[in-house]
Amino acid sequence: MQKNILIIGTTSAIAKATLRLYAEQNHNLFLVARNESLLQTVAKDAKIRGANQVESYACDLADLSCHASLLENITLSYPKLDIVLIAHGTLPNQKECETSVQNTLQEININAISTISLLTLLANLFEKQKSGSIAVITSVAGDRGRQSNYVYGAAKGMVSTFLQGLRNRLNDSDLQVLDIKPGFVDTPMTADFKKGPLWAKPEQIAHSILKAIDKKRNTLYTPWFWWGIMLIIRNIPEFIFKKLKL
Amino acid sequence: MKLSGWGRYPITKTQTTYATQPGLVASSIEAEKTTQIARGLGRSYGDSSLAEHSINLSKMDDFISFNEINGQLTCAAGVSFAEILRVFVPKGWFLPVTPGTQFITVGGAIASDVHGKNHHIEGTFCEQVSSLKLCLASGEEVECSKVHHPHLFRATCGGMGLTGIILQATFTLKPIESAYIKETTIKTTNLAETLAKFEEHASATYSVAWIDCLATGKQLGRSLLMLGEHASPQKTEQTQQKPPFQDSQTAKTSKFNMPFDLPSFTLNSFTVKAFNALYYGKVRQTQSERLVHYAPFFYPLDSIQNWNRMYGKNGFVQYQFVIPKSAGLKGLTEILTEIANSKRGSFLAVLKVFGKANDNYLSFPEEGYTLALDFKMDNTLLAFLDKLDEIVLHYHGKLYLTKDARMSEQMFKQSYPQWQEFQKIRYQYDAQTCFNSLQSKRLGL
Ligand SMILES: Cc1cc2nc3c(=O)[nH]c(=O)nc-3n(C[C@H](O)[C@H](O)[C@H](O)COP(=O)(O)OP(=O)(O)OC[C@H]3O[C@@H](n4cnc5c(N)ncnc54)[C@H](O)[C@@H]3O)c2cc1C
Numbered sequence: 175m176q177k178n179i180l181i182i183g184t185t186s187a188i189a190k191a192t193l194r195l196y197a198e199q200n201h202n203l204f205l206v207a208r209n210e211s212l213l214q215t216v217a218k219d220a221k222i223r224g225a226n227q228v229e230s231y232a233c234d235l236a237d238l239s240c241h242a243s244l245l246e247n248i249t250l251s252y253p254k255l256d257i258v259l260i261a262h263g264t265l266p267n268q269k270e271c272e273t274s275v276q277n278t279l280q281e282i283n284i285n286a287i288s289t290i291s292l293l294t295l296l297a298n299l300f301e302k303q304k305s306g307s308i309a310v311i312t313s314v315a316g317d318r319g320r321q322s323n324y325v326y327g328a329a330k331g332m333v334s335t336f337l338q339g340l341r342n343r344l345n346d347s348d349l350q351v352l353d354i355k356p357g358f359v360d361t362p363m364t365a366d367f368k369k370g371p372l373w374a375k376p377e378q379i380a381h382s383i384l385k386a387i388d389k390k391r392n393t394l395y396t397p398w399f400w401w402g403i404m405l406i407i408r409n410i411p412e413f414i415f416k417k418l419k420l
Numbered sequence: 421m422k423l424s425g426w427g428r429y430p431i432t433k434t435q436t437t438y439a440t441q442p443g444l445v446a447s448s449i450e451a452e453k454t455t456q457i458a459r460g461l462g463r464s465y466g467d468s469s470l471a472e473h474s475i476n477l478s479k480m481d482d483f484i485s486f487n488e489i490n491g492q493l494t495c496a497a498g499v500s501f502a503e504i505l506r507v508f509v510p511k512g513w514f515l516p517v518t519p520g521t522q523f524i525t526v527g528g529a530i531a532s533d534v535h536g537k538n539h540h541i542e543g544t545f546c547e548q549v550s551s552l553k554l555c556l557a558s559g560e561e562v563e564c565s566k567v568h569h570p571h572l573f574r575a576t577c578g579g580m581g582l583t584g585i586i587l588q589a590t591f592t593l594k595p596i597e598s599a600y601i602k603e604t605t606i607k608t609t610n611l612a613e614t615l616a617k618f619e620e621h622a623s624a625t626y627s628v629a630w631i632d633c634l635a636t637g638k639q640l641g642r643s644l645l646m647l648g649e650h651a652s653p654q655k656t657e658q659t660q661q662k663p664p665f666q667d668s669q670t671a672k673t674s675k676f677n678m679p680f681d682l683p684s685f686t687l688n689s690f691t692v693k694a695f696n697a698l699y700y701g702k703v704r705q706t707q708s709e710r711l712v713h714y715a716p717f718f719y720p721l722d723s724i725q726n727w728n729r730m731y732g733k734n735g736f737v738q739y740q741f742v743i744p745k746s747a748g749l750k751g752l753t754e755i756l757t758e759i760a761n762s763k764r765g766s767f768l769a770v771l772k773v774f775g776k777a778n779d780n781y782l783s784f785p786e787e788g789y790t791l792a793l794d795f796k797m798d799n800t801l802l803a804f805l806d807k808l809d810e811i812v813l814h815y816h817g818k819l820y821l822t823k824d825a826r827m828s829e830q831m832f833k834q835s836y837p838q839w840q841e842f843q844k845i846r847y848q849y850d851a852q853t854c855f856n857s858l859q860s861k862r863l864g865l
């Protein structure tokens with residue numbers, strides 16, 4: 175059966191790899207990103223791969239005032255949504271945030287507030303439908319604050335907590351709320367990092383996202399071993415953790 | 421970051437930029453200047469994709485347009501052959517020309533002007549390319565084809581990335597009726613018979629021979645000649661009851677992985693056994709037929725990821741030459757004898773008959789015989805290969821640039837007579853100020 179799938183942050187490497195898999199299964203897509211020409215490129219690619227219908231909409235998601243009209247456009251194309259994946263995000267420069275309130279708030283705006291704004295609108299839509307999957311990419315970084323990137327971590331953690339509450343609220347309907355927590359992924363966001371054995375490819379993450387949505391999971395650590403790593407990280411007593419250089 | 425070609429020799433320190441969209445290519449060219457070169461999936465063996473600065477295109481991988489009626493595909497240069505097959509085989513289309521691995525990019529295929537098992541019929545990959553978009557040293561993007569900027573087109577096809585960065589290309593896929601190949605294997609007892617069988621089966625769509633390099637004397641050149649034709653659906657159903665476009669094997673090609681280097685001493689026994697058991701001993705009749713999925717037919721090595729690590733940490737060199745048909749039996753005999761006498765095991769020894777050459781300045785294929793062999797790197801290898809070079813030159817042959825890691829400037833300039841025309845085009849577009857690889861410097865380009 176063809177599904178109506180909304181992808182927010184389409185040009186992200188992880189989102190792109192995921193929507194390609196959906197395109198190849200001939201589903202209908204609604205693609206959202208801020209870079210208009212790149213969005214068109216991805217839309218054409220999805221169509222060639224086999225997507226049945228592809229709609230797209232360009233907007234800067236940091237501008238919260240455009241979210242309502244975005245939602246209107248989506249429902250005009252697809253009155254019912256089966257899956258939404260929210261993937262946009264930025265990786266802040268932690269040091270710069272430490273010296274600039276404005277930077278810090280900007281990063282929190284794009285990584286948390288914009289997502290929560292979209293989720294608030296989408297949740298009501300999905301609640302009325304009484305079915306469907308809401309999937310959001312947060313991060314393992316949201317599991318515990320660390321000196322090297324706690325602005326990012328705090329924003330992701332806020333979204334994860336929001337998702338928990340939403341999942342609890344929507345539990346009576348046949349709705350899935352999936353929190354996707356990737357570890358290190360080799361994408362443009364992390365282009366400057368030195369890569370090692372813990373690093374995964376976006377395609378690998380995409381496959382795990384499809385599977386988790388299929389299986390109606392609540393939380394996905396991906397690749398799977400991050401579940402174990404984060405279990406340990408979360409359980410280190412704070413009086414020790416605060417001394418670590420992480 | 422340390423980077424090498426597929427042969428893991430030589431290794432060099434490189435700074436890599438990933439160009440994820442065409443707009444970023446011009447800015448990375450601008451930022452670097454002087455010593456940069458494009459890189460796809462790094463399946464060239466030697467130093468063609470190595471420079472101080474590497475612009476990696478493998479993540480610029482979108483399909484741009486596809487004509488479902490005639491199969492014409494336009495895609496970004498970083499799209500891999502594997503991805504094209506994964507998406508288009510189920511729709512009934514196949515690559516018009518493909519090398520022995522699917523893990524290469526369209527940009528890399530054009531820059532090396534790659535050939536496949538159907539060269540004698542279809543020519544090279546670039547002969548299937550109707551146009552391409554190139555980013556010049558100036559950052560300007562130009563469309564080139566046989567009609568627009570024809571000289572730049574001829575220089576870029578087979579030009580090893582030395583004219584600019586290929587951004588996208590248009591070529592035509594070929595219709596197929598199933599994902600299967602009807603494979604015929606013919607066992608030959610010596611070189612003369614191998615060459616005669618190639619002649620006899622000149623009309624076969626695909627042909628290639630695996631030579632037992634260690635056979636000597638009367639058995640020198642004994643081979644398995646593999647022929648292939650795309651199978652029709654009836655054929656696939658009768659014999660195996662498989663859906664015609666089943667694709668499982670491409671997605672799961674990498675069932676085995678070579679996660680670390682094998683100690684080098686395992687190589688020789690491995691090599692000999694591999695050929696004898698897998699490719700010679702297994703085939704009992706002189707001629708046999710079977711139906712195989714396209715993946716094992718075209719890409720037997722792709723099922724072992726990182727098989728290049730088998731040669732140990734010093735890496736290896738692939739030596740691929742072509743000599744004209746007239747030199748055929750005599751030249752090949754001389755070279756094979758030299759190799760057999762040296763007792764250097766070659767895991768891969770692939771023989772193919774090329775059809776006519778095209779007019780791209782640095783394209784490799786020309787009418788004659790091409791042989792590709794792998795040699796494990798050790799401190800006597802380079803001298804040995806210099807000796808082989810002499811024989812190749814003597815028979816008016818040349819080496820394939822995409823496999824080369826060590827040939828001399830003199831050998832190159834003597835065997836690629838159009839190098840000066842090529843260089844003229846590079847100067848015309850200022851490419852020499854910007855696009856240089858370790859290889860181009862070594863070859864005096
Ligand atoms: C197992 C195996 C089997 C093979 N079999 C065959 C065969 O049968 N026939 C054959 O012809 N070849 C064969 N090859 C060689 C391979 O097809 C070529 O080396 C091909 O060019 C590799 O493509 P790549 O994307 O990995 O390019 P790379 O190795 O990354 O680069 C190769 C060259 O292309 C240039 N280049 C790459 N992308 C671009 C771009 N976008 N713009 C400009 N220049 C670019 C680079 O600068 C470099 O000079 C084989 C290789 C392997 C590993």
Ligand SMILES: NC(=O)c1ccc[n+]([C@@H]2O[C@H](COP(=O)([O-])OP(=O)(O)OC[C@H]3O[C@@H](n4cnc5c(N)ncnc54)[C@H](OP(=O)(O)O)[C@@H]3O)[C@@H](O)[C@H]2O)c1
Nearest residue numbers: 185186187188208235236261262263313356358359361363
């Ligand atoms: N890579 C990792 O290691 C990793 C690990 C854990 C979690 N994540 C999360 O995974 C998600 C996807 O990231 P990625 O790794 O795929 O990186 P990416 O390719 O850099 O994707 C990030 C995307 O967010 C978009 N974006 C940023 N600000 C935007 C805005 N104001 N409006 C609209 N779009 C905006 C970017 O658009 P432009 O293309 O226009 O800039 C880009 O497409 C992110 O939420 C990230 O936090 C990544």
